[in-house]
Amino acid sequence: MAYHAILFDIDNTLINSANLIAETLRTAAIKVENVEAPLEKYRQLIGQPGDKILRSFGVKDPETVLRYYMKDFTSNMHKLVYFPGIESLFEKLKHVDLKIGVVTSKNRFQFDQETKYFPMIANTKIVTTSDLTAKPKPSGDPLIYTIKTNGLDPSTTLYVGDSVYDMRAANEAKIDFAAAGWGALPDEKFENAKYLLKKPEDLLKLVSL
Known part of the structure; x- marks a missing residue:
């Protein structure tokens, strides 16, 4: 894909x-x-x-x-720290012709406070915080909002998250979901995930480098 x-x-x-x-x-x-x-x-x-x-x-x-x-x-x-492999992943994704963004359950104030320590995330061009939609995750509204406001194609958009709430949001928004196994709880069930990723670099197999 x-x-x-x-x-x-x-x-x-x-x-x-x-x-x-x-x-x-x-x-x-x-x-x-x-x-x-x-x-x-x-x-x-x-x-x-x-x-x-x-x-x-x-x-x-x-x-x-x-x-x-x-x-x-x-x-x-x-x-707080990045998971091992995340910074390398983002650096490699810079060389791929695709759009990168974050969709979070944090409100804008919380996002701005936390990402002071993580400029790589703060500088992401697409940012959707929980106060931009009436319903937060696990509703699909934040992802639907992100897709519409940024002109994305749902059929070629992937959401990566660590919880079943992220999976449910992606399913409701009708986009593919990849489970971030490095951050998920050990017993989390991702029965409706398109991909189960063990480490960040596994994501690179899903894009053309």
């Missing part, structure tokens, strides 16, 4: 961040509202917007919790 556009999720697809997000969300929920839930439950829900995750655990004021979370998370962003 010759793809003309590749769209990426960010957390635990490009950046090894899901564990820090889960830990910080959990800590914020406990400190602000004394709402406790197992860390592994938080980790399983990473890929959805933070307010939705918090509401699922009974948080009544997710906006306040998220403000606390963002302050704590921002102070620890220096701990």
Whole structure:
């Protein structure tokens, strides 16, 4: 399949961040509202917007919790790193005639804060954050929005992500999905994925170099 556009999720697809997000969300929920839930439950829900995750655990004021979370998370962003092979992958994709973008569950403020440490992502020409559509992932709306506003062809657009929420969004948008196995939970089921990738460079086999 010759793809003309590749769209990426960010957390635990490009950046090894899901564990820090889960830990910080959990800590914020406990400190602000004394709402406790197992860390592994938080980790399983990473890929959805933070307010939705918090509401699922009974948080009544997710906006306040998220403000606390963002302050704590921002102070620890220096701990985040790209997954091995991601920077090399992007460098090689520069030499391929295709469009590259990111579609994330982060809102624009969160995206701008985090990508201060990751200029490769910040400088991506196509960026869709969760506040650009009424429904976030796992709805297909963010991908559909991205396709329409950037003149992409769904039949030649691939979405790469680490969670079933990313897969469901791609399926609803009727575009191919590649599971980023390097960031996915070990027991994640990707029955509707077009590709199961073990490492970032596997993606290069799907494009013409």
